[in-house]
Amino acid sequence: MKEREKQPATPTDLNYHYYGKNRYDKDIVSAIPFHREIHESILKELRRRFRPDQAIRVLELGVGTGLTASLIRAAFPNAEFEVVDFSSTMLAHAKKRLGTKKITYRLGDFSKILFHSPCDAVIAVIGIHHLSHSGKRHLFEKIARLLKPGGIFLFGDLMTCADEKNAAENSALHYHHLVEHTTTRAMLRDWAHHHMFLNNLATVENQEKWLRDAGCTVKRLFSKWNTVLLLATKQ
Numbered sequence: 490m491k492e493r494e495k496q497p498a499t500p501t502d503l504n505y506h507y508y509g510k511n512r513y514d515k516d517i518v519s520a521i522p523f524h525r526e527i528h529e530s531i532l533k534e535l536r537r538r539f540r541p542d543q544a545i546r547v548l549e550l551g552v553g554t555g556l557t558a559s560l561i562r563a564a565f566p567n568a569e570f571e572v573v574d575f576s577s578t579m580l581a582h583a584k585k586r587l588g589t590k591k592i593t594y595r596l597g598d599f600s601k602i603l604f605h606s607p608c609d610a611v612i613a614v615i616g617i618h619h620l621s622h623s624g625k626r627h628l629f630e631k632i633a634r635l636l637k638p639g640g641i642f643l644f645g646d647l648m649t650c651a652d653e654k655n656a657a658e659n660s661a662l663h664y665h666h667l668v669e670h671t672t673t674r675a676m677l678r679d680w681a682h683h684h685m686f687l688n689n690l691a692t693v694e695n696q697e698k699w700l701r702d703a704g705c706t707v708k709r710l711f712s713k714w715n716t717v718l719l720l721a722t723k724q
């Protein structure tokens with residue numbers, strides 16, 4: 490399937506600043522199909538690899554309101570976090586939720602920020618699909634350089650697929666889910682606009698290849714419609 494190259498979305502495009510934390514938390518879970526399931530798979534994989542008392546070093550790209558990080562912290566209370574978001578509103582929500590212990594907040598674009606501390610796990614849930622495709626490739630190289638040998642990148646996101654008929658069906662199911670699960674007309678318009686014009690989905694196949702090219706082995710942990718969770722392990 491031919492992939493169209495789009496400019497990456499900015500914080501102003503994404504318009505998250507008007508969102509209160511409670512409303513955002515409710516809306517993202519209903520607007521993203523299988524949001525709960527990918528988080529369950531992320532926790533299962535982390536628990537399989539690390540002891541609950543281990544002081545793992547975790548970098549989260551696109552922390553949002555801190556929903557994902559709070560689940561990881563509950564399972565790994567000694568984890569050291571570095572979390573990034575380019576929306577100051579979102580980062581403020583995350584700070585309120587996660588506090589200041591064992592966590593560093595970075596305001597900025599994760600495709601541009603330089604990271605230095607080697608990580609046991611890099612996590613990104615529903616954030617990377619806004620980057621251009623070349624931006625995604627470069628980010629995967631950066632992530633692979635940051636991971637300790639055997640370290641993992643858990644990448645949950647909206648992705649399309651190489652087969653055009655499957656891709657079209659998955660998108661139809663995704664939009665149908667939005668129609669069924671948004672609670673107001675305004676919410677449907679916002680999320681449908683977001684998904685139609687701001688998202689820049691790459692195929693799962695290409696992203697698996699880019700991760701392998703970056704030096705990782707790759708496994709699909711979850712895949713239904715456009716929602717996919719990839720596990721990339723640094724060699």
Ligand SMILES: C[S@@+](CC[C@H](N)C(=O)[O-])C[C@H]1O[C@@H](n2cnc3c(N)ncnc32)[C@H](O)[C@@H]1O
Pocket residue numbers: 500503505517550551552553554555556557573574575576579597598599600613614615616617619
């Ligand atoms: C949809 S939220 C997901 C948050 C959380 N993981 C969850 O699933 O609830 C994605 C976040 O990524 C941030 N984001 C998107 N692109 C980014 C970029 N290039 N650099 C930094 N943050 C970015 C957005 O501002 C948003 O807060």
